[in-house]
Amino acid sequence: IQLTQSPSSLSASVGDRVTITCRASQGISSYLAWYQQKPGKAPKLLIYAASTLQSGVPSRFSGSGSGTDFTLSISSLQPEDFATYYCQQLNSYPRTFGQGTRLEIK
Amino acid sequence: EVQLVESGGGLVQPGRSLRLSCTASGFTFGDYAMSWFRQAPGKGLEWVGFIRSKAYSGTTEYAASVQGRFTISRDDSKSIAYLQMNSLKTEDTAVYYCARDLHTDGMDVWGQGTTVTVSS
Numbered sequence: 001i002q003l004t005q006s007p008s009s010l011s012a013s014v015g016d017r018v019t020i021t022c023r024a025s026q027g028i029s030s031y032l033a034w035y036q037q038k039p040g041k042a043p044k045l046l047i048y049a050a051s052t053l054q055s056g057v058p059s060r061f062s063g064s065g066s067g068t069d070f071t072l073s074i075s076s077l078q079p080e081d082f083a084t085y086y087c088q089q090l091n092s093y094p095r096t097f098g099q100g101t102r103l104e105i106k
Numbered sequence: 107e108v109q110l111v112e113s114g115g116g117l118v119q120p121g122r123s124l125r126l127s128c129t130a131s132g133f134t135f136g137d138y139a140m141s142w143f144r145q146a147p148g149k150g151l152e153w154v155g156f157i158r159s160k161a162y163s164g165t166t167e168y169a170a171s172v173q174g175r176f177t178i179s180r181d182d183s184k185s186i187a188y189l190q191m192n193s194l195k196t197e198d199t200a201v202y203y204c205a206r207d208l209h210t211d212g213m214d215v216w217g218q219g220t221t222v223t224v225s226s
Contacts (some may be wrong), residue, residue, distance in 0.1 A: 006214055033212035035151075042216035043143075043151065049211060086151055090210045093167045095141075095153040 001025055001087050004071045005098035011106040020101045022070040022087035031091040034063055034072045037100075038083045047072065048090075079105075108132035108215050110192075110204050115220030118194055119140055126189040128204030136160060136182035139207035142189045144200035145219075152200075157187065194224045214225060 002025040012018050022032065030050040035043035046052045047063035050070055060075040074081055082105050087098040114126040128140065139162070142154040155168040157178045168180050177190040187204055201221050205213035 007210070031210050036150075037211075042219055043213070044216070045212045045214050048208070054212070054214065088151075088153075088212070090212065093156075094169045096221075097151045097153065100150045 001028060001092060001096055003089055003098040005085075005087060005094050005101050007101060009097065009102040009103045009104065012077055013106045014077050014079060018074050018077060018103065020072045020085055020087075020103075022065075022072070022098050024068045024070075024089055027067045028089045028091035030066045031089060032063075032065070032070050033088045033090060034061075035086045035088065036081075037086065042093045043086065046085075048097055077103075108206075110206065110217035111217055112202060112204055112217040112220040115202065115222045117223045117225065119226050120196055120224055121192060122190045122191070122194055122215075124191060124194065125191070126202055126204075126222070128187040128189070130187070130206075133206070133215075135180075135185035139209065140180065140187040141205050141207040141213060142177075142178060142187075143203045143205060144174050144198075144222075145203070146200045147195075148201075154189070154202070182213040192220070194203060194222075198222060199224045 004023045019021045032050045034047040037043045046057050053061045062073050085101045109131045112127045118124050137160045141156045144152050155178045157166045175193045179188045201219040203219045204217045206215040
């Protein structure tokens with residue numbers, strides 16, 4: 001299963017609302033997770049089951065979608081949110097990732 | 107504190123072998139599946155493979171790129187997952203991460219990563 005994220009990169013300002021899209025090449029029900037990764041650090045789980053917020057993750061993060069189309073939204077960007085975001089499908093093996101979306105400060 | 111710590115990375119020549127370890131603490135290791143991932147320099151994340159808990163047979167799954175060369179195993183008595191890497195290629199150069207695998211609920215705990223460089 002191929003996952004295609006868009007955009008590949010995004011410039012935004014603190015306080016902005018941003019949305020990242022992940023499209024699967026075939027249906028994956030709601031078996032999708034989103035991760036945040038900062039340079040030199042391990043990924044961090046943000047969202048699982050497409051829309052369930054991982055414990056401890058701020059509520060400004062939200063996920064939606066099912067089947068083939070999914071979105072990650074950040075309602076009001078904070079300085080610590082500038083990072084790279086990846087989606088991952090958990091429906092079948094191999095457990096593929098999207099290519100990543102780099103979120104940069106405008 | 108729930109924690110995973112990888113070790114065993116380093117510089118190795120093409121064709122040689124290396125074994126990575128992932129040592130867990132703060133949770134009942136044997137109750138969980140474990141996955142390995144890697145990230146080549148400047149690239150995205152790649153799933154390497156996965157081992158189920160003993161309660162679910164302890165079987166493994168692998169990415170096509172490492173199938174037949176890499177083997178994942180576990181020692182629940184020591185709370186360690188292993189990634190045995192044989193016949194290494196230059197394209198295996200990456201930071202390798204282990205993670206606690208919640209199956210369809212994602213990877214909720216990650217190690218800090220260990221760097222493997224395959225070069226002559």
